[in-house]
Amino acid sequence: MGDPERNQISFRISPEVAEKLRNVARLYNLSPSQFAKAVLYERLGIFHIPIDRRRKVKRAVRFRAGNLKDLKELNRLESY
Numbered sequence: 001m002g003d004p005e006r007n008q009i010s011f012r013i014s015p016e017v018a019e020k021l022r023n024v025a026r027l028y029n030l031s032p033s034q035f036a037k038a039v040l041y042e043r044l045g046i047f048h049i050p051i052d053r054r055r056k057v058k059r060a061v062r063f064r065a066g067n068l069k070d071l072k073e074l075n076r077l078e079s080y
Contacts, residue, residue, distance in 0.1 A: 013021070018032070025035035041049065 021032045021035065025032045028035060028038075030038065041047070
């Protein structure tokens with residue numbers, strides 16, 4: 001079975017709206033696009049389709065011997 005057909009939409013928003021969107025999405029631990037999708041689904045009365053809740057996780061910095069950049073990053077992290 002293939003995936004059901006999906007469509008992508010995009011629109012432009014002002015910087016003020018973008019800032020408010022980021023702030024509100026952060027309250028719900030969502031990305032701005034996930035929050036916008038949730039609001040759209042809610043307004044359309046679609047509650048049976050799950051919202052993608054994947055979050056990007058920052059990976060730990062690995063130290064590689066002999067790499068000066070990694071050594072500086074390691075020292076910066078240890079200074080906290």
